[in-house]
Amino acid sequence: MVTRRLTQKDIARLAGVSQATVSFVLNGSPENANRIPPETRERVQKVIRETGYVADPVARRMVKGLNRILGVFTYEPAFPSAQADFFTPFLLGIEEAAQELGYDLLLLTGAGVKRRIFGDNVRLRLADGCIILGRQFDRDELTRLVAGDFPFVAVGRRDDAGGPVPYVGGGYVAATTALVDRAKALGHQRIAYVGLNEGAESTLDRWIGFEPALGGADLVHTQFAVAQPPGETLDALLAAGATCVFFTELADAIAVDAVARHRGISVPADLSIVVLGNHIRAEEHGRRFTSFSIPREAMGRAATQMLVRRVENDAPVEQVLLDCAIVEGDTLGPVSTKHIRNT
Template sequence: MSQAFGRLTQRDIARLAGVSQTTVSLVLNNRGEAGARIAPETRDRVLQVIRETGYAADPLARRMLQQLNQIIGVFTYEPVFPSTSADFYYPFLHGIEESAEQAGCDLLLFTSAPVRDGQRRIFHENNRLRVADGCILLGRDIPAAELSRLVGEDYPFVCVGRRDDAGGQPVPYVGADYASATAQLAHRAQTLGHRRLAFVGPGTGAESARDRLEGFRRAAGADAPHLSEAAGALEVITAAGVTAVFVEYQNDAVVLAQAAAERGLDIPRDLSVVTLGDQTTPVDHPLDFSGFRIPRQEMGRQAVDLLAQQLHGEQSAAQRLLACTLNDGRTLSAPVR
């Protein structure tokens, strides 16, 4: 029966058994307490798939596994502890911790990196990357030079968030599909009858910003108004006959809503406002914005899973985009005729 399956990997076994690749690794290696936490029925299902397929673990992968420290590094290009960042990063870190715990690995948060030119750098004279078996990277803007060096040095790492190629080489990541989610929301607005849409936010720089604008353009067209800042945007939007505005940042949506209220405009009756990401910091505004939610916790989980595949010598797709969940909210409705 094994010949029908060809050369299998742990990822194939995980897919056939309906479990994570980390679970398959734990079953194969019987790693102490972590392995003991696997439900007996789950273990039996994995072992049954292994027997049916004739899977044999790669000896090289096993030798690599024996040399690991069972430590996963986490590096953030922005501080994660201040309250302004904590709400945003917490779900990512929660997912990373949860998956690492299931894999029987410790987490090491790298905090000694110096700030240069206003940004933290992972490479410096005292960097201790090699203490960890591999590293999860978080941050809105990650320098391409650092990604290129990580790829060039063949250091195992995964970015949380989509990244462009670095030095001509693909960068491993688990990201959110902002482009598709934004396009879906724009199409929804058009279905409701909106004909003039606008985008508010930078739409440049980080991949996440460019993806949102690209998704908007995909649905609204290249000539749809794009304003980089919320301040003063309402006058331009209303003058252009825009009835639905797509806002990159939650705080900018609040600014627009407050400006609309001051002018006696009702949201969404007079102007629909859509936010392109879930709320991460408290905002003093009663509106339940329509938009989408980012699968941040699942992104953290899958980043660890993808890193585990690298560490086990698996040859698999190094990039994943996860779907965002649309949020109906109360700020998108049919325009007033």
């Protein structure tokens, strides 16, 4: 812009005082505030009102060290519609909590270009701390974050990375275990698992909650892969004599359910389906899968509050898992007598 920004020096000149006086008028601490008599104070404030001057937050931050800004870092872009349903609930909670605590949000997303926290022109540090969002996360960067002095909190559980990672995650392990127990209570002894059992912590947690919970039940089929042809998956499930199948991916469950319906296989009478997690607007598919609900909004809120604790009070690392409520749904039922006889 052509006209340079107003500075306190300009205000001082116009009011016939020094820059320091202007600063005192603006934000003198109680003991210093009364050093400026009302007349001078009013004269300065008049100039400020007339000019519409506001202090440059950047310079302010230089002195104070804090900005009241929280960074939200995602590797994937936050808004494109494919991701929007995933990110939006988290952002909702983050925004609300930030608002309550008097912080603004700096969005740092990585669309297309691989964006890194430690890059050449890292603007992340403009924020007082940051929230890490997203499924993938570079291990090296996490390690550097843990080692560094920049406050951050991850949304989603993370394994240690050269030290404990502060996070707010979902209690997937416990929720998965609860669902397995429920299936067993309904008589299911021949259970299958379709989903990955390695990779991101959130994925792994399902398996960790699942496998030990089986107890006496038989794991008659596993498919450690997602997005496979649903017909083949269904074939394998039936061939193995599974009465109940756990999916980690809603999309897989939907596809297999559709094929089953098409073939006249009844869910849950012939085959029970459990989905380990939920997805916004899952109702659109006309099926309420038995699953657990991920408290995304609450996770965002909690992570934000935790981050502010770390920023303001240098609070120690916390690791929190929020409960995932079980969604009853319509796809987990008792084992049919047909199956019991079969087995």
